[in-house]
Amino acid sequence: MKEFRITSSHNLTWGNMHTNSSRDVKSPSLRSNFIWNSSYQVVRMLTPIITTPYLARVLGSDALGTYSYTYTVATYFTYFCLLGLGQYGNREVAKARDDKATLSEVFSSILVMQLVVGSIVVLLYFGYCFFISGSLLIFSLIWLIWVLAETVDISWLFYGLEEFKTITIRNVVIRVFLIVGIFAFVKSSEDLGVYCFLQASTFVANSAILWGLVWRRVKFRKPTLRRVLEHVKPNFVLFLPVIAISVYTQLNAIILGNICGMTSVAYYDNAYKIISISLTVIQSLGTVMLPRMSALVASGDDAEVERHLDVSILVSQVIAYCFMFGIIGISTVFVPVFFGAGYDACAPLMCIFAFMVPLCGWSNVLGVQFLIPFGKDVAYLKSVVYGALSNVILCVPLTLSFGVYGAAVASLIAELTVTLVQAYYARGQLQVLNYFKKGIPFLCFGLIELFSVRAVCIAFDGEFIGLTAGIFVGGLVYLAMSYLWLKKYQLI
Numbered sequence: 218m219k220e221f222r223i224t225s226s227h228n229l230t231w232g233n234m235h236t237n238s239s240r241d242v243k244s245p246s247l248r249s250n251f252i253w254n255s256s257y258q259v260v261r262m263l264t265p266i267i268t269t270p271y272l273a274r275v276l277g278s279d280a281l282g283t284y285s286y287t288y289t290v291a292t293y294f295t296y297f298c299l300l301g302l303g304q305y306g307n308r309e310v311a312k313a314r315d316d317k318a319t320l321s322e323v324f325s326s327i328l329v330m331q332l333v334v335g336s337i338v339v340l341l342y343f344g345y346c347f348f349i350s351g352s353l354l355i356f357s358l359i360w361l362i363w364v365l366a367e368t369v370d371i372s373w374l375f376y377g378l379e380e381f382k383t384i385t386i387r388n389v390v391i392r393v394f395l396i397v398g399i400f401a402f403v404k405s406s407e408d409l410g411v412y413c414f415l416q417a418s419t420f421v422a423n424s425a426i427l428w429g430l431v432w433r434r435v436k437f438r439k440p441t442l443r444r445v446l447e448h449v450k451p452n453f454v455l456f457l458p459v460i461a462i463s464v465y466t467q468l469n470a471i472i473l474g475n476i477c478g479m480t481s482v483a484y485y486d487n488a489y490k491i492i493s494i495s496l497t498v499i500q501s502l503g504t505v506m507l508p509r510m511s512a513l514v515a516s517g518d519d520a521e522v523e524r525h526l527d528v529s530i531l532v533s534q535v536i537a538y539c540f541m542f543g544i545i546g547i548s549t550v551f552v553p554v555f556f557g558a559g560y561d562a563c564a565p566l567m568c569i570f571a572f573m574v575p576l577c578g579w580s581n582v583l584g585v586q587f588l589i590p591f592g593k594d595v596a597y598l599k600s601v602v603y604g605a606l607s608n609v610i611l612c613v614p615l616t617l618s619f620g621v622y623g624a625a626v627a628s629l630i631a632e633l634t635v636t637l638v639q640a641y642y643a644r645g646q647l648q649v650l651n652y653f654k655k656g657i658p659f660l661c662f663g664l665i666e667l668f669s670v671r672a673v674c675i676a677f678d679g680e681f682i683g684l685t686a687g688i689f690v691g692g693l694v695y696l697a698m699s700y701l702w703l704k705k706y707q708l709i
Contacts (some may be wrong), residue, residue: 239699250505253381255436258497264392265490266555268399270353273487273556278312282479282549285415287353289470293460294342296342298335301455303329303376304507304589305448310377311508312515313616317435324374326440328446335368355410362417371431377508378434387426387467390417401633434639454594461598462635469624472612481621486624487556489564495540499533499578503585510590526647530582534656535703537578539695542663544571546691562621569625576632583639587647596642599695606636658702666695 272281297546306327313319342364350357375384395570398415402408412437474482506529512523548567608631615623640649670691677683 237589250379250381251414253385254357254501254505257385258501260392267396270555276406278480278483280409282482285470285482286474291363294338295367296459297338301452302373305452305455306373307377307507308511310374311511312566314378321435321438324435325438326444327448329440330445339364356413359413366420370424371427379508392420395419456603457598461601468614473624476616477620484562485621488563489570492570496577499581503581506586509587514590529586530536530652533578533582535659535699537575538659538663541571541574542667543691546667547687550674550680554680554684565674566625573632575628576636580636580639583643587643597697600635600638603638604631605633607631660700662695666691669694
């Protein structure tokens, strides 16, 4: 692969983010993809906003802690079902999507590998349920539904084909049914099993719908053993980052459960759940950009690669600073309104986690949109392994010393480590420092947003009124200043 280096900046907007290469003629526009994928992220944001206050009251912190604990354990098994297909399958499909015969061959060989690995994982999960889970057996068995569904999950095919409209419509419909089911059937802490079942069933529905659509895109071709095995090593390389990332996103909940108890897990999980709402918007940009960047790199169109990275970094910073300062500003008012009494610990946790948002924005661009499309899988792996190691080293002692806040700080340091290592590996080809400097105005706008939100929340009587007004005024202030700045320098 020839050397690629960004040497200049382009004025680029979502409106003209397209390419002239034949590879992109049949592809939806990035604006359309981003709108569709972001629409789903909005629904994902609304789901916890609608259900969490209700669940916090009817289930209670202890039951929610049990849910988070068993969910986290099941999550690790699903990771092994899919390995690194979320990125590897996406990338390989994007490279082959212009030739249906090649695409069918790639799909079939990856699918066979997935089914073999998934079957082994299901058997191992059975063993966990009956020999390790103990008093949590019933809830663990419910999550088996999810593990089975992930064994046949082929979302990676549709992401690689950039069919975000199909995925979004499917997910939105399923989310609506989930919300209705929660309010209809979850009435008390005794309904924790029902809640787990509803969540697990959504994954089954996701997979079932996609299988009903797949044969119009590809045909199954019996792959050779050699072809199947060719996917193992590169897929495993991209699987290791999945596990490493989970160390500082999921494993901390397990550590907290064993050191501080399920109530602390509930505080940690609920606070992180709010932050993850903003992270999904940031990550949706990477989800949209990965197949497009992979296709552009495969076509050798360096000019378009440069243009796409330029706008993606800018958009990520604009969104990230808005969320970070907004979350910090509303945290103390948001927690009692949203979670109710007894969740005060979530407010400072939200402030700690908020600093992860811009860091995730950077790592999303540097890792998912640059290192992976360019085949720098080892560099990407090293970055998340270093992040995981920093979390492993720090989480237990910080949790023992500072409880749930120590676990949150460990996660933040891990994310910072990932971003710095990725910046190090990208430094020769991307002008990372220059990109950061371009984001400083939005950092300043975010500070003004923070002060605006706090002032409004204090000025208004009533927590709900103050929260609503603070979000509206703070968001309006930030967006207005950002728009004027971008307009002044002809960036929109």
